[in-house]
Amino acid sequence: MSSSxxxxxxxxxxxxxxxxxxxxxxxxxxRAAGHAVVGATAVTEASRDRVDALLPGVPVLTVEExxxxxxxxxxxxxxxxxxxxxxxxxxxxRWQPGQLVVHTSGRHGTAVLAPARxxxxxxxxxxxxxxxxxxxxxxxxxxGCPFAVTAAAPVLPxxxxxxxxxxxxxxxxxxxxxxxxxxxxxxxxxxxxTLVAQAGRALTATGVEEPGRYxxxxxxxxxxxxxxxxxxxxTGPVVRGDVGTVGAHLAALASLGPDLxxxxxxxxxxxxxxxxxxxxxxxxxxAAAARLLDVLVEPAGAAPGAGETAxxxxxxxxxxxAAPADSAAPAASATAVVEPVLARxxxxxAAALAALPGRTALxxxxxxxxxxxxxxxxxxxxxxxxxxxSVYVNPLQFGPGEDLDAYPRDLDGDLxxxxxxxxxxxxxxxxxxxxxxxxxxxxxxxxxxxVLEGRTRPGHFxxxxxxxxxxxxxxxxxxxVFGEKDAQQLALVxxxxxxxxxxxxxxxxxxxxxxxxxxxxxRNAYLSTRERTRALALxxxxxxxxxxAGGGVVAALAAATDVLEAADGVETDYLALVDxxxxxxxxxxxxxxxxxxxxxRVGTTRLIDNTRVDLxxx
Numbered sequence: 001m002s003s004s005x006x007x008x009x010x011x012x013x014x015x016x017x018x019x020x021x022x023x024x025x026x027x028x029x030x031r032a033a034g035h036a037v038v039g040a041t042a043v044t045e046a047s048r049d050r051v052d053a054l055l056p057g058v059p060v061l062t063v064e065e066x067x068x069x070x071x072x073x074x075x076x077x078x079x080x081x082x083x084x085x086x087x088x089x090x091x092x093x094r095w096q097p098g099q100l101v102v103h104t105s106g107r108h109g110t111a112v113l114a115p116a117r118x119x120x121x122x123x124x125x126x127x128x129x130x131x132x133x134x135x136x137x138x139x140x141x142x143x144g145c146p147f148a149v150t151a152a153a154p155v156l157p158x159x160x161x162x163x164x165x166x167x168x169x170x171x172x173x174x175x176x177x178x179x180x181x182x183x184x185x186x187x188x189x190x191x192x193x194t195l196v197a198q199a200g201r202a203l204t205a206t207g208v209e210e211p212g213r214y215x216x217x218x219x220x221x222x223x224x225x226x227x228x229x230x231x232x233x234x235t236g237p238v239v240r241g242d243v244g245t246v247g248a249h250l251a252a253l254a255s256l257g258p259d260l261x262x263x264x265x266x267x268x269x270x271x272x273x274x275x276x277x278x279x280x281x282x283x284x285x286x287a288a289a290a291r292l293l294d295v296l297v298e299p300a301g302a303a304p305g306a307g308e309t310a311x312x313x314x315x316x317x318x319x320x321x322a323a324p325a326d327s328a329a330p331a332a333s334a335t336a337v338v339e340p341v342l343a344r345x346x347x348x349x350a351a352a353l354a355a356l357p358g359r360t361a362l363x364x365x366x367x368x369x370x371x372x373x374x375x376x377x378x379x380x381x382x383x384x385x386x387x388x389x390s391v392y393v394n395p396l397q398f399g400p401g402e403d404l405d406a407y408p409r410d411l412d413g414d415l416x417x418x419x420x421x422x423x424x425x426x427x428x429x430x431x432x433x434x435x436x437x438x439x440x441x442x443x444x445x446x447x448x449x450x451v452l453e454g455r456t457r458p459g460h461f462x463x464x465x466x467x468x469x470x471x472x473x474x475x476x477x478x479x480x481v482f483g484e485k486d487a488q489q490l491a492l493v494x495x496x497x498x499x500x501x502x503x504x505x506x507x508x509x510x511x512x513x514x515x516x517x518x519x520x521x522x523r524n525a526y527l528s529t530r531e532r533t534r535a536l537a538l539x540x541x542x543x544x545x546x547x548x549a550g551g552g553v554v555a556a557l558a559a560a561t562d563v564l565e566a567a568d569g570v571e572t573d574y575l576a577l578v579d580x581x582x583x584x585x586x587x588x589x590x591x592x593x594x595x596x597x598x599x600x601r602v603g604t605t606r607l608i609d610n611t612r613v614d615l616x617x618x
Contacts, residue, residue: 012558016040017063021134022104023076024050027141029166039066050134067094075103082430083112090115106182109150109175125150129185142166148173148181176358176568180533196480198263205256221513238274247295272296286416294420298515340423345433352425356581358385364478367391368408369417372520379509380481381422390471391428396463408525443469445492448583452597453488456573464489472502479505485519487595487610488583508563521607535602537567542611545596550616554591573599591615
């Protein structure tokens with residue numbers, strides 16, 4: 001490592017790998033603080049121009065030469081390039097003991113720098129929460145700019161000091177917080193640009209010249225309001241419940257032609273999201289939200305998954321047809337929303353069922369509904385003429401100290417989501433109606449209830465089967481639909497129906513996941529932002545086990561265990577590879593289908609998940 005002549009003690013020789021917009025600006029700021037920039041990489045003509053403009057006199061070197069000469073290596077390369085770059089330099093033996101290695105990726109923490117740390121380097125992660133032009137204009141904007149700083153406690157002050165030296169404000173961020181932090185910033189900044197550009201294109205298509213003149217005062221005020229008051233400053237037709245206006249917007253955007261289809265899709269998607277948030281914030285009621293979601297449903301023939309709204313993909317009008325995007329009479333579509341009959345008593349349920357000829361499907365829930373439940377409703381609609389949804393938080397399946405009292409309950413919100421989703425009846429009894437007296441005859445779920453969930457939650461499955469048998473008897477459906485996330489419960493329900501000759505078809509529906517892989521669950525509402533990020537370890541562990549299953553039982557369990565053990569804030573209850581039917585552990589030499597199941601606590605929230613695996617020989 002070369003030494004450099006510095007104006008005062010503590011100055012470092014800085015090398016920049018990736019003299020893009022960020023690297024050149026930060027290196028300039030570090031040089032202004034008294035550090036010497038000993039070299040920079042610059043592959044493109046644009047990056048060489050930036051070095052000339054912002055780092056005059058700094059030599060353009062290869063990556064290896066920069067790392068060799070620098071005491072502080074500043075890595076300002078794309079997120080996806082960073083891991084291979086760090087590992088490749090480690091393989092070449094280029095990292096040096098005591099060398100500071102700093103990257104500016106928002107997505108990564110210091111774990112990505114592990115190969116450098118293994119060689120004795122000191123890993124630091126800093127990320128400025130601003131966009132860069134790659135010019136001197138950025139230098140003033142650094143003043144007071146928040147930087148997400150991640151580093152081990154002993155060296156955290158070094159990272160904080162570097163940020164202060166360039167004029168920024170260091171904000172300490174945990175390793176596991178960075179992915180969600182970066183996603184939030186990218187969603188806000190990058191997608192805002194897309195949104196504004198779409199609005200400008202739509203204005204241009206209507207003949208408006210200089211659309212920026214119209215958008216600037218409006219969007220500036222909206223952004224200021226959102227930053228100051230969040231959703232409470234939201235205005236417009238959604239929070240007013242103006243279904244006719246929203247429908248007219250859809251028709252007008254559809255008329256602009258195929259070149260602006262993305263604008264129509266963007267409007268529809270964001271209006272759905274706005275409706276959901278307005279409902280959650282109490283800005284509109286459930287009935288108004290349901291009418292809005294009905295008119296915002298994707299038209300028939302839309303791309304798969306595009307119609308997934310709070311009202312469910314393909315939410316139907318009374319005539320059973322999806323509302324077209326260019327409907328000439330959106331108000332008529334809104335009045336055609338089918339609201340399910342709410343039955344709170346057995347007598348009301350019997351009366352509602354008597355009016356439903358044909359096949360009936362049942363979906364049993366504990367409320368706090370989400371898109372995972374709506375996927376069950378959609379499956380039920382495909383199998384029957386009518387759909388009944390039960391909503392009941394069953395006390396018999398909760399043990400001492402579990403979350404019975406805290407379990408989320410929102411019947412009004414549930415009814416709003418089910419309105420327009422093709423549900424005919426919602427059965428929502430209270431405890432006195434569900435259990436008029438203490439049940440004297442109890443269902444014994446058998447030995448399968450003593451493993452996995454049953455071992456952790458004694459008596460849980462006895463309570464589950466008690467209410468399942470009761471509701472099946474009251475509704476007498478042709479088919480009952482359950483989610484495969486509760487795989488052990490599904491297996492026991494199938495056994496109950498078979499052993500007692502109940503004469504109902506049991507249909508399992510695959511797990512519905514969030515875009516990041518987290519299994520949908522009502523209990524996800526308990527998770528803080530940090531805990532939700534940590535909870536992704538469950539789905540990652542299952543994916544690792546599934547990928548390794550070709551090597552057999554031991555390999556699959558080891559791969560999943562490694563992910564869970566490396567996860568912060570995740571307390572594993574069980575990880576098991578079992579027979580999908582019996583739920584008994586599979587022997588080491590087992591081949592063929594298996595079920596990899598996991599339960600863990602993240603904070604105070606207990607989550608479960610599972611995946612099917614195909615076991616190879618050993």
